[in-house]
Amino acid sequence: MTVTAIGPYEFKSRDHIDNFHGNQVVYWHWEEHLMFCAALALMLPRDMPFGDVLNNILPGCYGMHPQFEQIEWSKVVWMLDGRPFKPDLSASLVANGVGHKSLLRFWTPGLHGLSGAVI
Amino acid sequence: MNAMQPPPKQKKLSLKERYAHLTRGLGWNTTYQPMDKVFPFADYEGIKIHDWDAWEDPFRLTMDAYWKYQAEKERKLYAVIESFAQNNGHLNITDARYVNALKLFLTGVSPLEYSAHRGYAHVGRHFVGAGPRIACQMQAIDELRHAQTQIHTMSHYNKFFDGLHDARHMHDRVWYLSVPKSFFEDACSAGPFEFLTAISFSFEYVLTNLLFVPFMSGAAFNGDMATVTFGFSAQSDEARHMTLGLEIIKFMLEQDEANVPIVQRWIDKWFWRGYRLLALVSMMMDYMLPKRIMSWAEAWEMYFEQAGDALFNDLSRYGIRKPKYFEVASKEKHRLSHEVWSTFYNYTQATAFHTWLPTEEEMTWLSGKYPDTFDRLYRPRFECWSEMEKKGNRYYNPTLPQLCVTCQIPMIFTEPDDPTTTCFRSAEYKGERYHFCSDGCKDIFCYEPEKYIQSWLPVHQIYQGNCGGAEMKDVLAWYHLNFGADNFDYTGSPDQKLWDEWQAQRSANAV
Numbered sequence: 263m264t265v266t267a268i269g270p271y272e273f274k275s276r277d278h279i280d281n282f283h284g285n286q287v288v289y290w291h292w293e294e295h296l297m298f299c300a301a302l303a304l305m306l307p308r309d310m311p312f313g314d315v316l317n318n319i320l321p322g323c324y325g326m327h328p329q330f331e332q333i334e335w336s337k338v339v340w341m342l343d344g345r346p347f348k349p350d351l352s353a354s355l356v357a358n359g360v361g362h363k364s365l366l367r368f369w370t371p372g373l374h375g376l377s378g379a380v381i
Numbered sequence: 382m383n384a385m386q387p388p389p390k391q392k393k394l395s396l397k398e399r400y401a402h403l404t405r406g407l408g409w410n411t412t413y414q415p416m417d418k419v420f421p422f423a424d425y426e427g428i429k430i431h432d433w434d435a436w437e438d439p440f441r442l443t444m445d446a447y448w449k450y451q452a453e454k455e456r457k458l459y460a461v462i463e464s465f466a467q468n469n470g471h472l473n474i475t476d477a478r479y480v481n482a483l484k485l486f487l488t489g490v491s492p493l494e495y496s497a498h499r500g501y502a503h504v505g506r507h508f509v510g511a512g513p514r515i516a517c518q519m520q521a522i523d524e525l526r527h528a529q530t531q532i533h534t535m536s537h538y539n540k541f542f543d544g545l546h547d548a549r550h551m552h553d554r555v556w557y558l559s560v561p562k563s564f565f566e567d568a569c570s571a572g573p574f575e576f577l578t579a580i581s582f583s584f585e586y587v588l589t590n591l592l593f594v595p596f597m598s599g600a601a602f603n604g605d606m607a608t609v610t611f612g613f614s615a616q617s618d619e620a621r622h623m624t625l626g627l628e629i630i631k632f633m634l635e636q637d638e639a640n641v642p643i644v645q646r647w648i649d650k651w652f653w654r655g656y657r658l659l660a661l662v663s664m665m666m667d668y669m670l671p672k673r674i675m676s677w678a679e680a681w682e683m684y685f686e687q688a689g690d691a692l693f694n695d696l697s698r699y700g701i702r703k704p705k706y707f708e709v710a711s712k713e714k715h716r717l718s719h720e721v722w723s724t725f726y727n728y729t730q731a732t733a734f735h736t737w738l739p740t741e742e743e744m745t746w747l748s749g750k751y752p753d754t755f756d757r758l759y760r761p762r763f764e765c766w767s768e769m770e771k772k773g774n775r776y777y778n779p780t781l782p783q784l785c786v787t788c789q790i791p792m793i794f795t796e797p798d799d800p801t802t803t804c805f806r807s808a809e810y811k812g813e814r815y816h817f818c819s820d821g822c823k824d825i826f827c828y829e830p831e832k833y834i835q836s837w838l839p840v841h842q843i844y845q846g847n848c849g850g851a852e853m854k855d856v857l858a859w860y861h862l863n864f865g866a867d868n869f870d871y872t873g874s875p876d877q878k879l880w881d882e883w884q885a886q887r888s889a890n891a892v
Contacts, residue, residue, distance in 0.1 A: 265829040265830075265831040265832050266425065266426055266427070266571075266572065266575075266829070267425070268421065268422065268425050271831055272831065273831060273834060273835050274834075275811075275813050275834040275835075276834065276835050276836060276837060276838075276841070277813075277834075277836075277838065277841045278813065281841075281845045282844060282845060283845075283846070285844075287841065287844060289783040289816070291783075291803060291805075293802070293803075294801070296723075296762070296801070296803070297762065297765070297766075297776065298727070298778055298780075299720070299723050299724040299727045299778065299782065299791060299793045300724070300782035300783055300791040300792040300793045300803070301782065301783040301792050301803065301805075302780040302781070302782065302783065303780070303781050303782060303783045303784070303840050303841075303844075304780065305844040322779065322780075323779060323780040326769075326774070326776060343807070343814070344807070361814075362813075362814070363813070363814040363815070363816065364814065365783075365805060365807065365814075365816065367805070376761070376765055377761040377764075377765065378761075379757065379758055379761035379762060380758070380801045381761060381762050381765050
């Protein structure tokens with residue numbers, strides 16, 4: 263038993279993938295741009311192509327940042343769940359190994375935030 | 382003839398005797414049912430108690446004395462509240478922005494007082510010794526009184542200002558209020574000994590000065606006499622609660638050596654849980670008070686680093702060391718409030734209080750208090766947002782944030798040794814990933830994952846469809862948050878409009 267309890271104590275995770283109506287949650291974090299106070303939580307279809315997220319979803323999340331449109335996605339450095347990662351933009355999230363509650367951190371070479379202050 | 386002797390006058394019992402009757406005379410060992418069935422929660426946490434009578438309450442408070450003291454305090458408090466209302470005391474506060482600190486208090490802290498009432502009533506039933514049972518019973522009544530008097534004190538502001546109309550409901554639903562709510566539910570769903578370590582010791586004894594002093598001094602500095610008076614009324618209760626906190630720790634440590642590692646683990650856990658909760662206070666101190674008392678960093682140095690050093694030196698003879706990760710909290714003291722206030726600025730569209738950018742004068746104060754971090758990291762951020770505001774393009778973060786599974790705060794905190802890089806920690810349990818803002822929160826999860834996999838994380842709950850709908854306006858309606866009145870910046874709010882009208886009227890009257 264993994265908890266100090268008065269009896270049997272087993273529960274299903276409240277954030278199990280089954281609870282998200284066929285979607286999965288993926289966290290995205292644009293490094294060195296802390297105008298966005300935390301990583302973003304996006305609920306996405308599992309078969310959505312990776313490139314669709316970059317082209318259709320992220321602009322609505324980060325678009326107000328003046329450096330966003332300067333990003334060259336081919337040069338971006340990625341980490342997926344703590345490991346270096348190269349996405350296949352035409353393949354789906356799942357085919358890229360991006361699962362439920364995966365964390366994607368990305369660094370944009372040459373773009374280090376505004377005023378030298380990781381904004 | 383024998384005259385009848387009058388019966389000898391009974392000597393009044395001394396305080397000590399009365400207390401002994403109350404806490405020892407009223408206890409008994411059950412015979413119809415075995416003791417372990419009557420007190421089923423006494424053993425399962427692994428704490429060994431050999432002699433419950435070794436419990437000593439230095440206050441030796443009896444019920445008759447308790448009612449007398451409390452009634453006296455209530456009379457004074459309600460007289461002040463009444464006169465505050467009659468004299469329109471709200472007109473004498475420094476600035477209407479101050480009321481936002483009260484909104485945070487009423488929705489975030491007052492419901493915790495009520496939870497504390499329930500928690501103490503519960504554990505007061507479950508201790509075998511009558512001494513701790515009585516102490517918990519009195520604290521349960523204190524906490525109920527605090528919840529009630531806070532609501533009464535602040536209800537005056539609800540007549541004029543937005544965001545104060547449904548604190549209890551908001552506490553159960555609003556995203557950032559899941560932070561204090563889950564903190565207390567974690568404690569209340571633990572065993573009785575862990576509950577007392579969490580609330581009586583780690584919170585009331587070690588950290589309470591960082592909650593109460595800032596709010597009550599903040600009230601005094603900003604002309605809010607009603608809330609100050611509440612603070613005084615609660616102060617003598619708090620002294621008793623702090624004593625209970627220290628007594629229970631020493632009692633456990635003295636009863637059996639095997640208790641030491643269990644208590645140490647609880648101290649580690651609840652220090653970190655409490656510290657994360659205080660992130661809200663840090664922002665209140667540095668950003669929300671129009672007239673500031675001291676900075677968060679100064680408060681942390683005074684109330685934790687110095688006072689904590691003395692306390693843990695004292696406890697070292699039992700084999701207790703300082704809580705794990707205390708040094709991380711000290712490293713964070715120069716950035717905490719800035720990171721938190723920035724978060725509420727990001728999501729002001731979904732908060733039940735107003736936000737604003739610090740004025741030039743306020744930024745000068747912040748630079749002075751935080752010479753190593755403010756001008757380098759946070760002033761440029763506020764200036765950038767200010768530029769965007771001036772261009773009519775006020776920055777809002779349109780996407781929901783990732784949350785820490787343990788403390789439920791958005792993942793805003795930065796690496797202990799690098800304030801420019803967000804801190805990410807994660808763990809896997811039964812094939813599923815979980816994310817944490819810090820090593821402290823990760824350790825807590827990993828020790829009892831079954832507990833925290835049930836976390837009701839507001840962001841995920843919205844995505845699962847459990848919060849009133851998919852649109853932001855649906856969710857805010859489900860929160861009972863009045864869109865356009867309770868949320869968004871102070872500038873342009875109905876609060877500001879009303880306050881400005883009062884100020885204009887006041888200067889017109891003065892002429």
